[in-house]
Each structure stands twice: as C-alpha cells, then as structure tokens.
Amino acid sequence: MKVISELKETNSFVRKLRADGKKVGFVPTMGALHQGHISLIEASKNENDYTICSIYVNPTQFNNKEDFETYPNLFAQDKAKLEEAGCDVIFTPSHESMYPNGVDNLLSFDFGSLTSVLEGKYRPGHFSGVGIVVSKLLNIVMPDVAYFGQKDLQQFMVIRKLVSDLSIMTEVKSCPTLREPDGLAMSSRNLRLNEEERNIAPLLYRVLKEAKTALIEGNDVGNVQKKAFDSIAANALFTPEYIEVVDFNSFSLIKNGKINNSVAICLSAHLGKARLIDNVIVEV
Template identity: 45%
Template sequence: MTSAETMRKWRSSLPHDQSIGFAPTMGHLHSGHIALIEASRKKSDVTVASIFVNPMQFGASEDLEAYPRTLAEDLAKLEQAGVAAVFTPSASDIYPDGIDQHTAVDVPGLTDVLCGASRPEHFRGVTTVVTKLLGLVRPHLAFFGAKDLQQVLVIQKMVRDLCINTEIITVPTMREADGLAMSSRNTYLSDEERAAAPTFSAMLEACATALSAPSADFDRILKDARKALIHAGFSVDYLEARHTHDLSPASSNSDEVALFGAVRLGATRLIDNRMLPAQP
C-alpha cells in the first residue's frame, strides 16, 4: 500500500475483533527490524509494517539522500517474516503541503537532551510521523527497538499525553556476534571502522558494570569512560547516566536508570545504551 487512502481502506476492512500490531521502519532492514515483526506476530492477530524514510527527522547537514533504500529486498524480508501488509507512503503523501506547512508534534522535557541536544529537529520529525502513522494504521500495539531508548521514551510520553489508544512495546536490542548494536547505519562503516566499532559497545558495557557497583562515583567513572572512548578513536557526542522516567541526570544507582551513549567513528554516528544496574 502506497497511499494514506489505501491504508485507511485496508484497515477499515479488518474484523473488529482482530488485534493489530505495527512495526514502523525506515527500511534497509536487518535482524533487529525482523525481531520487531516476530514480537508483533506473537502478540497480535495481524502485523503491519511501514517503510518510510522520513525527511522531517533529518537535519540540514544529515544523510537523508545517502540513507540506504532497498525496497525490493525489504519487501521480500517482510513477506518471509509473515507481515499481513506493508505501508510504503511517499513524502508527498505524508506531507502533502510540504514539511514547513505541516502540523508538528513536540514532546517537551525529553527531547532537548542526549540526541535531542545535538539533533534539535530530530524528535519533532519522529513524533510527527509516528503520530500520523498510528492514526492511519490504528494499531493496538506498536513495536520499537530498545537501541533507540530515548526515542521509545519520547513516543511513550507522546502516546500517553495525546490519549492515543496504542500500547508501545519495547523489543530488546539485537546485536551482531561481536556485540555491536544492529543499525542500518552500520553499513556506512569502512572495513577498518567496522572492526573497531564493537569497542564502543564493550566500553559501554564496562562502564555500566562500574556504575552498578555500590557507592559508584558516577562523575569519575563517566569521565574516565569518555576519555577511554576518545583514546580508542571515537568522537564522543555524549555518555551519560539518566533516569528513564524524565531523562534527568542520575548520580547514583536507583530504579529506572540507564547509561546512554552516542559516538562518531569516522562519519558514522553510533548510539547504544545499557540499563542499570548492569546484569551479570
């Protein structure tokens, strides 16, 4: 389905007693995306996926045009995974009057830190398009990956604040055999960068373990971890421990604290996170 109208008609044709699961994606699918589909199929009668490279969430200097588009391969993967329908709208269908003239959805409090600090327009684009997609698909459940934990927290708040009748389900991060979190942007890495990239996830894990110790000195541990990442060749955007209920800084172990990290390796931005206390 390639238009909002066909999506609406298809959705209206479904029996009212069927539960609908939804996995929104930007395509260039990997095993992490397929995990969303598998989770949805376990919990829902009907699973829908979308593929839409959302221009509203890309900054002026970011990689919209370079973002990989592999529609034929993605559709084959989704068919094999057992989705009932795939929604592949165009930008003109989602933003018929253009992005500048389109109503935007802002979620205060969670979007001006971490990724929101370095990508100030990013979350406005995410929340706007997710609101539209949820309105068109009208799923009972929507599935998002834990790798993008800040995004999940933002969307959960948005759904709660706007009384959208969809439950947001978080699916655990899928990792490569060497520990690197799966991401479509991993394909941007050169062979040399790809060999070095797992150091980020390993250092994040080590930092989370250190922060989980009784009476851990958060400031010192985070400062040392940032220095270690820089020494390993990464440019550090942020490495911070924050409470997941409001993303305020955390200085000690308590419930609902996560370690968030974002780095650059060459031109490629990598993000990852760990919940605290770290699991042995």
C-alpha cells in the same frame, strides 16, 4: 503479503480487519532492514493476528540534508526479508501523500525536558519530526500495538509520551536491542562503516558494559561517565559526542553520586561517516 502505498487504502484495510475482530500489530521503519527489525516483526506476529510494517524515510526528523538524501534504499531486499518473516502488509507511503503541503511551516511538538538532553540536544528539531510522523502513521494504521527497538531508547520515551498525552489508542512496546556476535548494536547506519571501522565499532558496547558494572559496584556516576568517555576518545577513529547516565523513568541526567534506582547509560559517537548510538539499562 500485500504492499500498499495509499493512505486511505491502508486505513480502509485496517478498519476491515478491526471490524472482523482482528488484532493488528505495527512496526514502523525507515527500511534498510536488519535482524533487529525482524525481531520486532516476530514479536508482533506472536501477539497479533496481522502485522503491518511501514517503510518510510521521514524527512522531518533529519537535521542533516545529506544524511537524508544518502539514507539507503533497499526496498527489494527489505520486501524479501519481510515476506520470509511472515509480515502481512508493507505500507510504503510517498512524501507527497504524507506531506501534501510540503514540510515547511508544519506544526511542532515540544516534549519539554525529555528532549533537552542527549539526542534532543545534539539534533534540535529531530524529535518534533519524529512526533509528527509517528502521529501520522498511528492515525493511518490504527494498530492495537506498535513495536520499537530499545536502541532508540529516548525516541521510545518520546513516543510513549506522545501516545499518552494525545490519548492515541495504541499500546507501544519496547523490545530489546539485537546485537551482532561481537556486541555491536544492529543498525542501518552500520552499513556506512568500512572494514576497519566495523572492526572497532564494538568498543562502544564494551565501554557500556564496563560502565554498567562500575555503577552496580557503587562507583560515582561522574567518574564512571568520564572514564567511559575517555575510553572511546582514546581511539583516534572515534569522536564521542556524549555518554550520559539518565534516570530510567524521568530521563533526567544524573551527574554524580551512586545510583539508587534504575538508570540507562546512553551514548553517541561518530565513527567514519556513521553516527552510532547505543545504551544499556542498569536495574537496581
């Protein structure tokens, strides 16, 4: 397994692969890898000749400086996991190479109504930072296919729009959220939970499943949403931020009535030092 940190070296390596007729899959990450990330690597390996994984903690998508500075650096462990999974290349650029002129006065992306709700509402500027770094990574790596997890559903929708609007020649795929045996969505942020917090964290998925069942049974969206929010807020350790039902295609909020097309139930809640997000898809 190769480890490359230079942008031009990575680009040249991929260009040679493409010239040799090889299909390249790409999994962008910020490290602190878990089995959810590895499932993306496995999906890429099943569909491509070469798989590249980037490990880069992108400063432009953090609203909280402390959150950025305390993001876990577990490169030795990450490398071992990727090697065991059969990843071919790790791309580990530096901040200096990704942002040679610093991160002030960068261009910004406006994804319109897609980012006016949920994460976009509570993390202003976050998706512009995501758009910048994903654009850079896709331009450097030039993959045939890039893989993302469903847990960050809104992020995937943003990236799909980015790739479409800018005519980037990469197919983007969303892969199912992997969960712990108790239902908690796998996330690097779970490392921030203490034992007590970890034990109650699966409440989020239970609430989502109950809400999904209620919507399928024809209950009013507003009532389902309120009950779900109140169920989380009833636990003193949780501070729920939002729970919303969105149209799966447009990502517009649905506030009342029965659902008549596919939707996603998305939530965010603070638990101790961790801010957790999750979602489920309801197909009708």
